[in-house]
Structure formats: C-alpha cells, structure tokens
Amino acid sequence: MNFSRFTRGISRRDFFRFAGAGIAASTVSKVAMAALPELVSADAAATQAPLHPTNGRPYNPVVTLNGWSLPWRMNNGIKEFHLVAEPVTREIAPGMKAHLWGYNGQSPGPTIEVVEGDRVRMFVTNRLPEVTSMHWHGQRLPNGMDGISGLTQPPIPPGKTFMYEFEAKRAGTFMYHPHADEMTQMAMGMMGSWVTHPKNPKSMPVDRDFIFLLNAYDIDPGSYTPKINTMLDFNLWTWNSRAFPGIDPLVARRNDRVRIRFGNLTMTNHPIHLHGHEFQVTGTDGGWVPPSARWPEVTTDVAVGQMRAIEFVANEPGDWALHCHKSHHTMNPMGHQVPTMIGVDQRDLVGKINRLLPDYMAMGETGMASMGETTAMMDMPLPENTLPMAAGTGQFGPVDMGGMFTTLKVRDGLARNDYQDPGPYRHPAGTVAREVSNDMPPLTRQDPEPSSPGPGIEMSVRKPTSHTGH
Numbered sequence: 303m304n305f306s307r308f309t310r311g312i313s314r315r316d317f318f319r320f321a322g323a324g325i326a327a328s329t330v331s332k333v334a335m336a337a338l339p340e341l342v343s344a345d346a347a348a349t350q351a352p353l354h355p356t357n358g359r360p361y362n363p364v365v366t367l368n369g370w371s372l373p374w375r376m377n378n379g380i381k382e383f384h385l386v387a388e389p390v391t392r393e394i395a396p397g398m399k400a401h402l403w404g405y406n407g408q409s410p411g412p413t414i415e416v417v418e419g420d421r422v423r424m425f426v427t428n429r430l431p432e433v434t435s436m437h438w439h440g441q442r443l444p445n446g447m448d449g450i451s452g453l454t455q456p457p458i459p460p461g462k463t464f465m466y467e468f469e470a471k472r473a474g475t476f477m478y479h480p481h482a483d484e485m486t487q488m489a490m491g492m493m494g495s496w497v498t499h500p501k502n503p504k505s506m507p508v509d510r511d512f513i514f515l516l517n518a519y520d521i522d523p524g525s526y527t528p529k530i531n532t533m534l535d536f537n538l539w540t541w542n543s544r545a546f547p548g549i550d551p552l553v554a555r556r557n558d559r560v561r562i563r564f565g566n567l568t569m570t571n572h573p574i575h576l577h578g579h580e581f582q583v584t585g586t587d588g589g590w591v592p593p594s595a596r597w598p599e600v601t602t603d604v605a606v607g608q609m610r611a612i613e614f615v616a617n618e619p620g621d622w623a624l625h626c627h628k629s630h631h632t633m634n635p636m637g638h639q640v641p642t643m644i645g646v647d648q649r650d651l652v653g654k655i656n657r658l659l660p661d662y663m664a665m666g667e668t669g670m671a672s673m674g675e676t677t678a679m680m681d682m683p684l685p686e687n688t689l690p691m692a693a694g695t696g697q698f699g700p701v702d703m704g705g706m707f708t709t710l711k712v713r714d715g716l717a718r719n720d721y722q723d724p725g726p727y728r729h730p731a732g733t734v735a736r737e738v739s740n741d742m743p744p745l746t747r748q749d750p751e752p753s754s755p756g757p758g759i760e761m762s763v764r765k766p767t768s769h770t771g772h
C-alpha cells in the first residue's frame with residue numbers, strides 16, 4: 303500500500319492528482335451533469351490521506367480506515383456533495399474481490415465531513431438497476447429529507463438524481479444508507495460514514511481521529527456476489543468492507559489522544575475490544591457523552607444501528623490488537639463449515655482418502671490453530687476468490703485471525719501526520735513472553751482431550767457442522 307501522500311493534506315486541486323492512485327474525476331459528461339458537483343470516485347482500497355478543508359469553517363479531518371472523504375463544492379455558502387449509487391468491485395483482502403453496490407466507486411461510500419451549522423446539499427444519482435433512496439442516519443432534519451422511500455419521498459428511479467438539503471445541526475458521528483429495498487441494498491454494501499465536526503475546532507480536540515463502519519457479507523467461496531437473503535449466518539465480518547489481514551493498522555504517535563469512531567450496519571452486535579489501553583466512550587449515536595457520565599472500559603458493545611466514539615491516550619508503545627470479541631467475527635469464510643475434529647484420530651481415514659485424493663490432509667485434530675498455519679505456510683490450495691479462515695501473519699508467526707481484527711500501532715517519534723505502517727514493533731529486550739525450561743514429563747502423544755472415556759461410561763460426541771446465529 304502506498305502511504306507516501308499521507309504526510310500532507312489534500313486540496314481539491316490535489317485531489318485530482320490521485321488519478322493514478324485510484325481516485326479520479328469521472329468520465330461522466332459535464333454537459334449531462336452541468337448542474338451537479340463534479341463526480342469524484344475512488345477504487346483503491348488503501349486508507350487515503352485526511353481531507354483538510356480549503357474553504358468553509360475549519361475542522362480537524364478524520365481518517366477513514368481503508369477509505370476516503372468526499373470533496374465538496376461550495377455554492378453560495380452551501381456545501382454540495384455528489385454521491386452516485388452504483389455497482390462496484392471491492393477487494394475484501396488480498397486474494398478476494400467482491401461485487402458489491404456502493405457509492406462513488408467504493409463500498410462503503412466516501413465519508414462526508416461537514417461542520418455543525420453548515421447548510422448541506424446532497425445530490426444522489428442512482429446508477430443501480432432498481433430504485434433507491436438515501437437516509438441520513440441520526441440527523442436532525444426536515445421529515446421530507448429523511449430518505450424513507452414511500453414514506454417521506456418517492457423512490458429515486460434508475461438513472462435519476464435527487465437532491466437533499468438540510469442544516470447539519472448536531473456535531474457527532476452519523477451514517478448514510480438507503481431506505482429502499484434495504485435488505486438487498488445493505489447486504490450489497492450500500493452505506494457510508496458522516497462526521498459533523500463541532501463549530502469550535504478546539505472543542506474536544508484529538509490528535510488522531512479514525513472512523514469505520516462494521517459490516518458483514520455472505521459470499522460463498524468461489525463466488526463474488528453477496529447472498530442477499532442471509533439473515534444471521536454471514537461469513538465475512540468486515541470493517542469498511544475489508545477483512546483482516548486486509549484492514550490497515552491504526553497508527554498513533556506515543557501520547558497522542560486518539561479517537562476511534564465506528565457505526566454498526568450489520569445484523570448483530572459487536573463488542574469492540576482494544577488491548578493495552580483503557581478508553582472512554584465519548585460519543586454515541588445521540589451525540590457527545592458529558593464527561594461526568596463516562597466510565598473506563600476496554601470493550602464496548604455496539605448494537606445494530608448504533609455509533610460509538612471512543613477516546614484514549616495512546617501511551618503504551620506496541621502493536622495492540624483491536625478487534626470484535628466474538629471469536630467467529632475474527633475468522634474468514636474457509637473454516638466456518640469445518641467440523642470439530644478435536645480428539646478425532648484421522649490416521650486411518652487419511653490413508654483411505656489419500657487413495658482417492660492424494661493431496662488430502664487431516665485437519666483440526668488438535669484444534670484449529672494449525673489450519674491458519676497450514677494455509678499460510680504450505681500454500682494449501684483454496685477455492686477461487688475466498689479467504690483462508692485466518693491468514694494474518696505477525697513477526698512471531700501466524701496470527702490465527704481474520705475478519706474484524708486489526709492493530710493499533712503506537713510508536714515514539716512519528717511525525718504529526720504520519721499514518722504510514724511503521725512495521726512490526728521492536729520489543730525492548732526481555733519484554734516478550736518466552737519459553738523456559740521445565741521439569742514436566744515429556745508429552746508422549748498428542749491427546750488434547752483430558753482422558754479417554756472408559757467403555758460404556760461416556761460417549762465421544764462430535765459437534766454438528768452447521769450453526770446459525772453467530
């Protein structure tokens with residue numbers, strides 16, 4: 303990934319220099335779009351530099367994880383943005399692409415950043431094969447701008463552009479998504495983040511302000527399009543439509559005050575857990591939490607439709623895990639349907655299967671940790687276009703993680719606007735857990751079960767292979 307441009311801001315003019323890096327002015331005819339702000343789209347999945355404002359009220363921009371912020375046009379004091387709903391291709395992680403629906407070349411769409419009190423005009427063009435609409439989740443606005451197809455507006459037909467206009471009344475973290483054929487359109491990735499910055503840029507200042515959406519897909523190995531009727535049993539748990547190891551690290555300079563904002567547009571809750579630091583929830587979907595009402599935590603649960611902003615001082619150097627604490631949400635598709643084989647001796651079985659399938663290997667007899675290792679290190683063949691259950695690798699070996707997992711990298715001596723991955727943490731001597739000699743009897747055979755059941759006393763039961771509701 304290329305972070306070289308991270309050390310400076312982007313002006314609107316600079317923005318178009320991104321052409322070679324995946325962000326470019328669209329080829330849409332300017333005549334056809336004469337009244338609309340220029341269409342800017344992106345197809346690179348790497349985290350883009352924060353978009354510093356060049357007009358309007360000042361603010362400290364956010365960094366969208368594996369995403370970007372949309373430039374606007376100032377028109378007689380009104381900020382005009384142009385979102386285009388369209389089919390997109392999103393790399394979920396290296397090795398897997400998904401055919402999604404999104405906005406301006408990406409799923410999620412670009413982050414919208416405005417300032418409390420701004421008058422905002424949103425143009426939404428529909429390039430999908432069906433109607434859509436846009437709901438501005440969490441905002442105070444006239445009822446007719448709320449974007450509920452059928453209830454507050456007619457749906458936006460394919461090929462048409464609708465205009466929404468309202469004042470961004472409340473500072474905080476918001477989302478946008480359709481309210482027309484929601485089940486399909488959200489399962490296909492139509493969503494984005496919205497930040498309304500406080501009018502006073504010195505209010506609640508932080509040094510680094512990250513944002514991402516929690517989302518999920520059900521894409522069968524070997525296919526590219528999400529199954530839209532899935533209710534609970536998703537197999538790709540993503541942040542901004544990226545799964546580990548495709549999620550960039552959040553990089554912080556030691557002693558920076560860091561804010562991380564996330565909104566949940568999946569069908570289940572996610573307890574988001576940060577290692578090595580306590581944080582406070584400083585913002586919710588309803589706005590900022592008064593300081594007297596905050597308490598320290600290391601995990602905060604985010605229900606469906608909620609947003610959270612957490613803050614902490616990043617004063618512990620290291621590579622700290624940041625992840626959803628539901629263990630099935632830190633794994634990728636290959637592995638969800640693997641039966642539990644702990645304690646099952648497969649030696650006879652392997653011999654028989656090898657006569658039919660010479661490459662067959664026994665898996666999971668001692669747990670699943672070996673599977674990530676096997677796929678990562680032996681280059682085990684996978685079906686086309688899917689991700690191994692756990693593909694991430696750290697400086698000490700396989701990380702055994704996928705899905706909603708990344709790292710907070712805290713380092714001394716970074717530049718103020720340096721978000722570049724600093725590489726693996728260099729641990730001070732003597733501070734890494736290590737093997738010590740012991741006087742335990744040697745492990746003679748791998749027997750992961752505490753004792754073999756005596757005849758007639760206990761049955762060894764294998765878990766069923768299917769599961770729902772995680």
Ligand SMILES: [Cu+2]
Binds near residue numbers: 539571573626631706
């Ligand atoms: Cu989760």
